[in-house]
Amino acid sequence: MTDTRTPGSPALVRGPVLPRALRVTAWLSFIAEVVIIGTGGAVRLTGSGLGCSEWPLCTPESLVPILEIQGVHGAIEFGNRTMTGVVGLLALAVLMLTLYAVSGRRSVVRAVWFALGGVVVAIGVYAAASALALPAAALMSAVLLLAVLAGAVDSVRQDLRRRDLAVLAWLVLVGVMAQAVMGGFTVISDLNPFIIGFHYASSLLLVCVTALFLVRMNQPQDARVATVPRWFAILSHVTGVVLAVTIAMGVLTTGSGPHSGDAAITRDGFDATALAHVHSWPGYLLAALVLVLTISAWALRLPPRGWLLVLILAILVQVAVGVLQARTGLPPVLLGIHMVLAALSAAAYTVVVTRLRRPAEG
Structure with a gap:
């Protein structure tokens, strides 16, 4: 050591x-x-x-x-x-x-x-x-x-x-x-x-x-120091909260829809159509926030810019898949892709957060 x-x-x-x-x-x-x-x-x-x-x-x-x-x-x-x-x-x-x-x-x-x-x-x-x-x-x-x-x-x-x-x-x-x-x-x-x-x-x-x-x-x-402006760090954490809300609403939407695991199982009692719309609102806000972060990071040449590019691409694909599955009757394959992409998006966001600070140089 x-x-x-x-x-x-x-x-x-x-x-x-x-x-x-x-x-x-x-x-x-x-x-x-x-x-x-x-x-x-x-x-x-x-x-x-x-x-x-x-x-x-x-x-x-x-x-x-x-x-x-x-x-x-x-x-x-x-x-x-x-x-x-x-x-x-x-x-x-x-x-x-x-x-x-x-x-x-x-x-x-x-x-x-x-x-x-x-x-x-x-x-x-x-x-x-x-x-x-x-x-x-x-x-x-x-x-x-x-x-x-x-x-x-x-x-x-x-x-x-x-x-x-x-x-x-x-x-x-x-x-x-x-x-x-x-x-x-x-x-x-x-x-x-x-x-x-x-x-x-x-x-x-x-x-x-x-x-x-x-x-x-x-x-x-070791001790870590900030690599981004304070406003950028705050906006990044706000984006994380919106990501969590988006995923939570997606979970509720799936639980109220036709894919509950078994044909005889009772759903969670919510209106699936209404929830699908509510789920889309934080989703669009999330895409907008990540886009702002990505543009800002590249303009200011901040360390998270590479992973923010990965994240914005994942979010945009997520939005496209969500719109497509809503218009095609929620096919299971698209819903499965949506679930996996949500996990990968969360992982990419995790890496972005680690780039907000760096190890203090000795």
């Missing part, structure tokens, strides 16, 4: 050299987080939300779908559950590689001990809950999640050379585990549209966190 100082300036913490394996795995984790939004969208848009009627099993008797009975819907739903496993393994790999890179073997061993302790306790809870006719799978999952949270708290309190990377890696793993539990609640609740909406929003946040991890890998952990 290099600590460079100049008179009157804070320390510049360059941190450890990160291994190539971590960089590759981090990119795979980001890609997987985007892909699972696509597979989750496929579950909902093909009416396969109850393709697996149980959780964590697919049927009362089987972990995997019985194709002769459940058909393609069971396969689609189980495919998304399998993707959750892939996302979780990648998040775990990123965490272990990060801990080893920033603190060495000791942090990895401590994390493993927390994991083993959680597994042992979870097995005991599962056995006791089964004997008492309680929801054993849900209680076991809760214990495992608590064990991971305890491990995360213990880990970030250690002397880590890159605590920022460790915190982000833990957030992804905790988020993935919580998402798996949330997925179970969507099935148990017969695809409650509000739970599904929260499930999607949480997945989108994980895309943003993995994107932030990719950015922070290439930056030192």
